[in-house]
Amino acid sequence: MMEDILRKVQEGSISIEEAKNKLASYEDLGFAKVDHHRKKRQGIPEVIYGEGKTVEQIISILEAIKAKENDVLITRISEEKAKQILEVHPEFTFEKLAQILYWKSTKNTNENSDGYIAILCAGTSDLKVAEEAAVTAEVMGCNVRRFYDVGVAGIHRLLDQAKEIQQATVSVVIAGMEGALPSVVGGLVSHPVIAVPTSVGYGANFKGLSALLTMLNSCASGISVVNIDNGFGGAYNAVLIDRLARKG
Amino acid sequence: MMEDILRKVQEGSISIEEAKNKLASYEDLGFAKVDHHRKKRQGIPEVIYGEGKTVEQIISILEAIKAKENDVLITRISEEKAKQILEVHPEFTFEKLAQILYWKSTKNTNENSDGYIAILCAGTSDLKVAEEAAVTAEVMGCNVRRFYDVGVAGIHRLLDQAKEIQQATVSVVIAGMEGALPSVVGGLVSHPVIAVPTSVGYGANFKGLSALLTMLNSCASGISVVNIDNGFGGAYNAVLIDRLARKG
């Protein structure tokens, strides 16, 4: 591409000023373009982290994104804010438990894929994070199967569903308190496991530190970890892997 | 008992001096006696923590204990020190892996008991702590069954032995790294579980902190925790419980 621009300069078909802009934007677009292409081709929407932003800020950002015909995913958004945005943009969808507001320019194109991401969570208190992960993956065009409330203290609940979990492309495993679920899942499956610690618990849980350390120290191979309560991040990693598997 | 002494003073059958001693020693023996009685009756030996003590110190303490015809259990003792002591006291037994040196005045009296303590450990690196627990419980007169290398990353290894574990009186569950084993065991059994975190691991394990937090935050009920690498402490608690079950 750089060569093209240079050739045009040589040929005189573009001015130096134009070339400078293009080369500057080349740099710039060098990364931004990849970004754009990836987003368009793979259906990954632009993501807005809603926490700490005002309704006005969110609306102005989402309108900028929509103008480029990109999908929009807003995470960590309260019901109250979502309602105000929906009044202006009723084309958006709000997932209350997941605290996600999103808009997709096109229909899901992944209907004919067999692969799916398994989203597991240990207890009902982890549901919020699990749904953030599940909805994120769905909005990004992946099939998702939910396996909720399969914590290790009642191991049979997990084992009963082992086969279906094993056949997933990748698992996102969400757990608070002692965070032991990813280790057990990691021993059952042969695909990558993304572990998401949650801040669910009290006392020596230290706001998720306990589950985080557990997951980082897992004796099972094939487990990697994202930040505490980061359901979005867990799903994002899984989506990248799921795409590789489909594209492969 | 105080009444007895006072009555004897009133009757003049003991002098004031004698009464003072008895009352003073009453206080004193109040706890020491219970201690002595408990140890004699239950076969709990006096315990010497070997780390940081010289061979001379250990020998002088163990001889004082033996003089009272009490059993002796020395923990955290290196092979080198043990050998030196065995030269003087060949009647002692040294368990190398457990780093325990002990002497029992009498034969085990628990042969005819059906109950047993289950000692589980997650990996082969936890063996040292597991053996400290197992030998401690055995020297204290309990039956022990070992379930080693049953970590959660290969959950079937544990499940295959679930029945035998379930029939124990109490379990001592030892695990390093992420320390998830007690949670799974706690969900399988209906007896008390004593969890022992080990310092096995590296990096974000922080010398056993990871496993310790995991166990304290377990979502399974019926689990209590002792200090990192404290195999002796785990066993001691189990022995107290096992005795209650037998005596009950």
Place this chain on the structure above:
Amino acid sequence: MMEDILRKVQEGSISIEEAKNKLASYEDLGFAKVDHHRKKRQGIPEVIYGEGKTVEQIISILEAIKAKENDVLITRISEEKAKQILEVHPEFTFEKLAQILYWKSTKNTNENSDGYIAILCAGTSDLKVAEEAAVTAEVMGCNVRRFYDVGVAGIHRLLDQAKEIQQATVSVVIAGMEGALPSVVGGLVSHPVIAVPTSVGYGANFKGLSALLTMLNSCASGISVVNIDNGFGGAYNAVLIDRLARKG
């Protein structure tokens, strides 16, 4: 049991489909059944952790449990929520200080037992956790004796009651601030001690970390520890031990 099923298949007395179900459910019920049996036989109610659940969620869970004629114990429930539930289910009992709401299908059957659990707490600020422990143990059918405000800074308050504490089957010792009480109790008694650190304190207490570390490092043997403020967990362990002693 597996053998039975297989024999019936061989004999043709059950179909393959039936056998499959039975074997599948065998696995499943393998743990679930034990659970049920244990709960029925021992009078351990199903437990609902109330924090973070809505009144509606709690009611739907408790009705499912009652349908199986199991007892129900709801912990960490605010007075406000409890009142709303009591309007629908006036057969429940609410213990305000303990923040426990419960229902028992049958009368206590432990009246004729002599054994009791000693619940000790260091200061009046630990009362909430202590009552959570005490009510839990009582609802689970154990005798409880309370020894409150016996902190180590006024050691005679504890020593005055040493005899009655020593005669318990097991002690649950609750303390905040420096958390030294379990060490002293552990030196006085010959039964197991379950230590419960509380978050009571300020500054370098770090929300209970100080008391937690103290208890894990206790120089007295026979002490095991549960999570900070986990009065329920402390009692649950004690109940399991108390049953062993009674059943023994």
Place this chain on the structure above:
Amino acid sequence: MMEDILRKVQEGSISIEEAKNKLASYEDLGFAKVDHHRKKRQGIPEVIYGEGKTVEQIISILEAIKAKENDVLITRISEEKAKQILEVHPEFTFEKLAQILYWKSTKNTNENSDGYIAILCAGTSDLKVAEEAAVTAEVMGCNVRRFYDVGVAGIHRLLDQAKEIQQATVSVVIAGMEGALPSVVGGLVSHPVIAVPTSVGYGANFKGLSALLTMLNSCASGISVVNIDNGFGGAYNAVLIDRLARKG
């Protein structure tokens, strides 16, 4: 499969005893088999963590694995131990910097694959961990390209190689000190990034804690993290993903 066994029992073609074994082993093999199959099919060798094991222990384990015709990968093994093993098993290969000793039953079968794993490290002090990752991935049959000494303090060193990194299937990014490299890489590529913090540094590095926290808090999406210094774990995750991409 269970149905097959049951049918054979019904038909009388296998005895109940045989069926019991098969069903028992079914359970057991349920996980072990998958494991075996995966390992055979994918060329993932059995892995032995060498640290803390004696030469004798390692030899007896590796011979058991070789007997099953599985490949063998031994990590964290010192040169001294490796030399002793090589005397007995000269068919093994030792990678000194990576501290890996391995044996492969067959030639690499991935020669005709275009995909590769990018292994990046920030500084020369991270080389040991980087090589553990690189050799692990290679022994597991993946193509690897190394991008070493591309730390963020000289960002052009990284940017110069951006294109080749972007075309990898997955990146393993290794960094100590402040651990900022994965964030920058995460912003440059559209494939998954596995971040490996190292304990390289001093002072407020706290043995890798600094880099670990940095990576968990990355503002770039598509990054997941493994334990400090866990080059093997980073590579293992990458291999699983790379296989998905190839198989897809």
Place this chain on the structure above:
Amino acid sequence: MMEDILRKVQEGSISIEEAKNKLASYEDLGFAKVDHHRKKRQGIPEVIYGEGKTVEQIISILEAIKAKENDVLITRISEEKAKQILEVHPEFTFEKLAQILYWKSTKNTNENSDGYIAILCAGTSDLKVAEEAAVTAEVMGCNVRRFYDVGVAGIHRLLDQAKEIQQATVSVVIAGMEGALPSVVGGLVSHPVIAVPTSVGYGANFKGLSALLTMLNSCASGISVVNIDNGFGGAYNAVLIDRLARKG
């Protein structure tokens, strides 16, 4: 100066009492004077930390300062408090985002200086701290150029402005989450970098600890760090350096 006073005593031109006061105040003014002179000469206003002070307290302090004809800078002041003060002192200026209220006795005297301080921040959530820094530096009479939202996950945004940043006298680099920006900037520039970690983030961010450790462990030279969220402190250091460069 001491000599002057002593000479006057010798000459009898001042009384001993006067000399005592002067010498006492000499000590006192020894530091206070420097302080005063520095403030007057350099235009550094007296600074009031607004948090935790009442409107009344702030007003009485600022009036004392104004009485000495010193400039006044009040940091960490809420809009509500600022409004109340502005009613009494409408000559003050309030910067809402920076939460700064200030008054300058004279016009900016730095218009004819070419040098400027570069204030960079990684994300929009760091704006509050960045503005505290920027406004502080401006009120203290320095030129400021803002480079906002140039976080490392989109490295081209930073590189596009590298030249302008490189030409600054000193950079104040503000970042939350993983806090990697100062390392990258430190590698691009040859002037001092003051790094300001912010508490922006969640989970394993631990209220800014993550960014703080990152910055302290930076592999780039020429970076020093101030307290979490301390935009004022970052700017203050930069102002001192900028003055040296101008004065030099």
Place this chain on the structure above:
Amino acid sequence: MMEDILRKVQEGSISIEEAKNKLASYEDLGFAKVDHHRKKRQGIPEVIYGEGKTVEQIISILEAIKAKENDVLITRISEEKAKQILEVHPEFTFEKLAQILYWKSTKNTNENSDGYIAILCAGTSDLKVAEEAAVTAEVMGCNVRRFYDVGVAGIHRLLDQAKEIQQATVSVVIAGMEGALPSVVGGLVSHPVIAVPTSVGYGANFKGLSALLTMLNSCASGISVVNIDNGFGGAYNAVLIDRLARKG
């Protein structure tokens, strides 16, 4: 004093130069003199922290001190170094367990004082720190009574000696592991208690952190704390208090 100097200047009895020196040295000697006087009058020797200093360095410092006829106390000095110094300075005394080497210019002058400092320690492993405290106090001229091995797990050992402890002027209470002893002592006595945590313990002891937090959070009043293993510091505080009591 300043007035004196000024008056002499006025009178011309000293030159300005002399006055300048005196006033300058006044400041300087202001603290240094007090220091000297205090040390001489109270028999507090100059203290050298031996750790990390060479034999040569220590000898040159101690000779400088001796030249001023001050007593010398060297703490944290190994037996090996002490022996080398004793060859040159045989007038010194070495206390092996306390790791203290000292020299006193005069005989103890505190023989006729009734008051004494109580030095308590919890276990035999705390002896080293306890002796550092005891010898420090003795060398500084105080009477000391030792109460060793009186840990709270055997509370009667402490209570038996309560009276003698209560009659001390001040207590220095040394404990490792859970560090509970100061709380119990604090409840028994009405004089100040200086608590010294030791690093004795393992696992969740975290090198004395556990005992340190315990002591800082003590529910007993009248307890203050010094650094981990700082037997010298504990004694130094006690000596200051003991002197006040004697001098009072």
Place this chain on the structure above:
Amino acid sequence: MMEDILRKVQEGSISIEEAKNKLASYEDLGFAKVDHHRKKRQGIPEVIYGEGKTVEQIISILEAIKAKENDVLITRISEEKAKQILEVHPEFTFEKLAQILYWKSTKNTNENSDGYIAILCAGTSDLKVAEEAAVTAEVMGCNVRRFYDVGVAGIHRLLDQAKEIQQATVSVVIAGMEGALPSVVGGLVSHPVIAVPTSVGYGANFKGLSALLTMLNSCASGISVVNIDNGFGGAYNAVLIDRLARKG
């Protein structure tokens, strides 16, 4: 005393029942009595920690104390609660800044003492803790001199008052943020220094941890530390020392 009782039993002048009570109460009163005596003789009031107690609870406790004619000191009590108590007990005095409510049965008896406690604090934000300390010491009958806002960043403010501070019996030094003041004071005075860290600060202050560690690691001798924000505890220690000095 025990001998007296026994003699009376021997003489028959008291019954066994009476003797039992006396001996029992001896134990009990052994500590309680000392307590009472100390409080009466020294004018130390009984102390109620107000935080977390209801107005009703506080009133019932204070009335029990007053019934014994003991003084009452209530700390950490809000203005709102204090007002409600003052309606019932107008004889009490409320110190708003110190958050202390107290009642003294008698006039201060320490008017004719020359000694005083120096209370220093570093900044105006530490005033609350400083006043808790100052009022506590005054209510307990000591003379107090306040040295406020003498933080080390303006060292002359402290040095100007050095002489008056040096002449105190004991200093209570209160500081937040970096907590450096006690080290400087410890180098200036020859009496004991009680250091009180406060939670004043932000960011890497970690709620007082910074100041706490500073004080524990002070390079000055003669400093001991109490819990974060524990102004009461700092004063209590100082009062015990001041009494010793006066009584001595």
Place this chain on the structure above:
Amino acid sequence: MMEDILRKVQEGSISIEEAKNKLASYEDLGFAKVDHHRKKRQGIPEVIYGEGKTVEQIISILEAIKAKENDVLITRISEEKAKQILEVHPEFTFEKLAQILYWKSTKNTNENSDGYIAILCAGTSDLKVAEEAAVTAEVMGCNVRRFYDVGVAGIHRLLDQAKEIQQATVSVVIAGMEGALPSVVGGLVSHPVIAVPTSVGYGANFKGLSALLTMLNSCASGISVVNIDNGFGGAYNAVLIDRLARKG
């Protein structure tokens, strides 16, 4: 510069291939060149971190640097390694206490500058870090004045030299234990202060954490902090500032 290249392409004076190289290298040299220029012009030598590098590695790196006629500074190098290098490169100079080995191509060119950097350290144990700072600054061509052993516990030692410190361009203040020195210095001077915490201390010092937190929380303005024991980093920042002052 980009414009130049483009113009030459337009003019045909360079080929497209040449332009591509130049533009590519532009990026690359963009940063590398600045680096080179800065180093040459300012006399900043290339720096090699010696720890963990072999003698062979160091020699090959230093020869590469010398080949470019750049100065060489090797930090954290043991005497043993230094001696081996000196045998090959006798033109180097080794500073033993600072653990620095260096070579300068030219004589110091800063002789005629009046400005100097003040290097202060609190105690003799901090000397190693202080010398690393001092020698670093000197090798980089700055004047240095050393103010050693001026810790805050003897504040007059510092105050006596206040004037000379105040006249420096910038101060590097090194302190371990409680790390209070920078706060006091920060209050005395009006130039920037670079604070370097050291790991000197024990117990609650936690390997320098205590001093680090102290410095980050300093109540004095104008202080910024580098990593624990990072004498080199402290000096490097000071050198950048000192150059600005000289160049200004």
